[in-house]
Amino acid sequence: EGVQPQEYTLIKMEVVQPFPLKLGPLEGKRVFLAAATLRPETMYGQTNAWVLPDGKYGAYEISETDVFILTKRAALNLAYQNFSKIPQKPSCLVELTGYDLIGLALRSPLAVNEIIYALPMLTILTNKGTGIVTSVPSDAPDDYMALHDLTAKPALRAKYGVKDEWVPSEIVPIINIPEFGDKAAEKVCLDLKIKSQNDKDKLAEAKRLTYLKGFTEGTMLIGEFVGRKVQEIKPIIKGKLIESGEAILYSE
Ligand code: A2H
Incomplete structure (x- = not known):
């Protein structure tokens, strides 16, 4: 963890009914996977959520009505930032692992796809x-x-019990970057010949290339701010998500 505090936008990805057995105790509550992002303006292009299969998570009471699924560490930080039903203290209703979350159906703010699924990522x-x-x-x-x-990799899907219909078949183009086109991540990963999610060094380079250019030279291809510069509309979209209650700010 860095010395500088990092501010994230937590996107409230709502778990759609019916809940699986493991989430039974949460029946009647609004339950969200709370995803931390630095790029709220990209939420139009959400195709799924990622969880760590072996990761430990919990379902924490954030308010009278809302429950967030996230790590205990994040729940504790949130409690100190006034996001807990019990002031200053995380209140866990159910302990979970990433395996329990794979396959959850979600509705996420701004996403073009109405329903998206929680899937395994091994580098979280x-x-x-x-x-x-x-x-x-x-x-x-x-x-x-x-x-x-x-x-x-069918074997990877089989290992984690991922049904084919949960895996998005299309990438949603949301930002144009003159140098990289409408699907910058795909272009840069292909250019750098990245083999898998574990190709750490090359992925760091890919992130460096896309992150900076996306912010400084990107324009929106979709949504309320189509044609506008990413740089200009990022704070506006962030503000709207917070104001509408679809996201909260979180620092660590
Ligand atoms: B970003 P930083 Cl479109 N483990 O959101 C691994 N990665 C994590 C994470 C965790 N525990 N928590 C958050 N992240 C990801 C969007 C996005 C992000 C885009 C482009 C770049 C990008 C959609 N995923 O991040 O280490 C989240 O992915 C590039 C680094 O705090 C979050 O923002 O700088 C970002 O990493 C936070 O990374």
């Missing part, structure tokens, strides 16, 4: 963010490669 860190990541394969190299692995 549990000491960063919430341990839940929203997947935007058009613009995030990690997301593109994790999705590529699942699509290309």
Whole structure:
């Protein structure tokens, strides 16, 4: 963890009824996977959520009505930031693992796809963010490669019990970057010949290339701000998500 505090937008990805058995105790509540992102303006392109299969998660009471699924570490930080039903103290209703979350059907703010699914990603860190990541394969190299692995490897899907219909078949183009086109992550991963989600060094380079260019030179291809510069509309979209209650701010 860095010395500088990092501010994330937590996107509330709502778990759609009916709940699986393991989430039975949450019946009647609004339950969300809370995904930490630095790129709220990319939420139009969400195709799925990522969870760490062996990761430990819990369902925490955030308010009278809302429950967030995330790591205990994030729940504790949130409690200190006034997001807990019990002031300053995380309140866990159910302990979960990533395996329990794979296949959950979700509805996520701004996403073009009405229903998206929670799928396994093996490189998620549990000491960063919430341990839940929203997947935007058009613009995030990690997301593109994790999705590529699942699509290309039936054995990987079988290992984690992933049904074919949960895996998105299309990437949603959301931002144009003059140098990289409409699916920057795909282009850069192909150019750098990245083999899998575990290709750490090359992925770091891919992220560096897309992240900077996306912010400084990207324009929106979709949504309320189509044609506008990413740089200009990022804070506006972030503000709207917070104001509407579809996201909250979180620091660590
Ligand atoms: B970003 P930083 Cl479109 N483990 O959101 C691994 N990765 C995590 C994580 C965790 N525990 N928590 C968050 N992240 C991801 C969107 C996005 C992101 C786009 C492009 C780039 C990008 C959609 N995924 O991040 O280490 C989340 O993915 C590039 C780094 O705090 C979050 O933003 O800088 C980002 O990493 C936070 O990474």
